[in-house]
Amino acid sequence: MTEITEEVDQPQKSPKQIKKEQKQQKKLQKKREKQAKQYRLLFPANKKGRHVMHAMNFLRFLFYPLHRIVYPFKMYGAKKVPDGPFVYVGNHYNIFDIFYVAHTTGEGIHFMSKQCLFDKPILGWWMRKVGAISAMRDGSDIRTLMDAMKVLKNGEKVSLFPEGTRNKISEEEFLPFHGGAALLAIKTQTPVVPFVICSRPRVFRMTHVVFGEPMELSEFYGKKLTPEDYDKADEMLKQRLYDLRAGHRAFLASKKKKGSKKD
Numbered sequence: 001m002t003e004i005t006e007e008v009d010q011p012q013k014s015p016k017q018i019k020k021e022q023k024q025q026k027k028l029q030k031k032r033e034k035q036a037k038q039y040r041l042l043f044p045a046n047k048k049g050r051h052v053m054h055a056m057n058f059l060r061f062l063f064y065p066l067h068r069i070v071y072p073f074k075m076y077g078a079k080k081v082p083d084g085p086f087v088y089v090g091n092h093y094n095i096f097d098i099f100y101v102a103h104t105t106g107e108g109i110h111f112m113s114k115q116c117l118f119d120k121p122i123l124g125w126w127m128r129k130v131g132a133i134s135a136m137r138d139g140s141d142i143r144t145l146m147d148a149m150k151v152l153k154n155g156e157k158v159s160l161f162p163e164g165t166r167n168k169i170s171e172e173e174f175l176p177f178h179g180g181a182a183l184l185a186i187k188t189q190t191p192v193v194p195f196v197i198c199s200r201p202r203v204f205r206m207t208h209v210v211f212g213e214p215m216e217l218s219e220f221y222g223k224k225l226t227p228e229d230y231d232k233a234d235e236m237l238k239q240r241l242y243d244l245r246a247g248h249r250a251f252l253a254s255k256k257k258k259g260s261k262k263d
Contacts, residue, residue, distance in 0.1 A: 040131045041147055042154050043108050050083050051156045053108030055129045060102055067099050071201045076248060077211040081105045081193055085152045086214060089181045089237050090195040091174050092161035097197060100209045101159045104193075110151045112144065112160040133158070145180060152188040160184075162234065171200050174238060182233030186220045196241045198248055210248045212240060 013021075043051045067073075071094070081104045088101050088109070098111055112135040118124040133151070135144045148158050163175035185192045191214035198208040217233050 040129070041110075041133075041150065043131060043156060045155060049155075051107050051154075053130050055126070056102065056108050057106075059126070059130070060099075063099065064103075067096055070203055071096055071207060072204065073100065073201070073207040073209055075100065075103065075209045075211065077195075077244070078193065078213050079104055079211055081157075081211075081214070083107055084157075085155050085188070085190045086157050086193050087152070087181060087185045087190050088157065088159035088193045088195065089162060089241075090159075091197055091241060092163050092166050093197055094166065094201045096201065097161070098159070100195065100197065104211065105157065107157060109157045109159050110148070112148065112158070114165075115141075135160075145184065148180075148184050149188055152184065152190050158184065162237070167200075174241065177234050177238050179227075179230055179234055181237055182217060182220075183230050186217050186225070186230070186233060189216075189218075189221055191216050192237060194237060194240045194244060196244045196248075198245050208248060208252075210244045212244050215240065 043053055045051050083105070090097070090101070101109060101111075108131065110131045110133050113127060113132045115134045118127055118132075118134050131151070133144060133147050135141060148160075151158055160181055162177035162181050164178045165175070167175050169175065181192070184190065193214050194212040196210050198210060201207045217236070220229060220233055223229075
């Protein structure tokens, strides 16, 4: 049998369409070049050895009162993180979650954010200004990991939410963790600051946020690791968040019990 194939003629583009596409390409290229000039990845240390982001300090000053009033919160544990490189790892409910981390230090912090947010006119400009690191949702972007490693090796801080997106499903179970947090900490031998937001932040409702002591995944340092090893390390971080939350709930229950006895 002879196989018959039907050829479909592609419509020819008019000179006007070609010119329009070329114009759009040039416009996009100029936009990317402009964004590249605005983007800062590394922030040099000042005379005191601190990596300060003035744009982030401005945002702290501007939004701290609003955050405190609209989403009141209490922070427990290691609320003051020393200067130097650290990887913050925590769960994620709300866009304001980044401010819990920002309140623990006067240094700058490079937050990992979805690539699509960088395309927003005003938000994208600010994100580039404070050195946010663009990240693919599936964690497959090698450039993301390389940028984060450069930041840590420069003595700066990185914060990420391994869930990859805001958890709108459950207050008890975290979303599946994407890989990357443990890999960053192990490759750069950087301590991890685990933190857990104990309940979904609600307007005018108190939220408790617990920060654990910095932990090092030193048992994985200097070894040739498999993907399974990194999965194990990520699972350790996830379990640490569960433990922090469980410990805080036990503390609150004990406090409530003592209060009822006094009554």
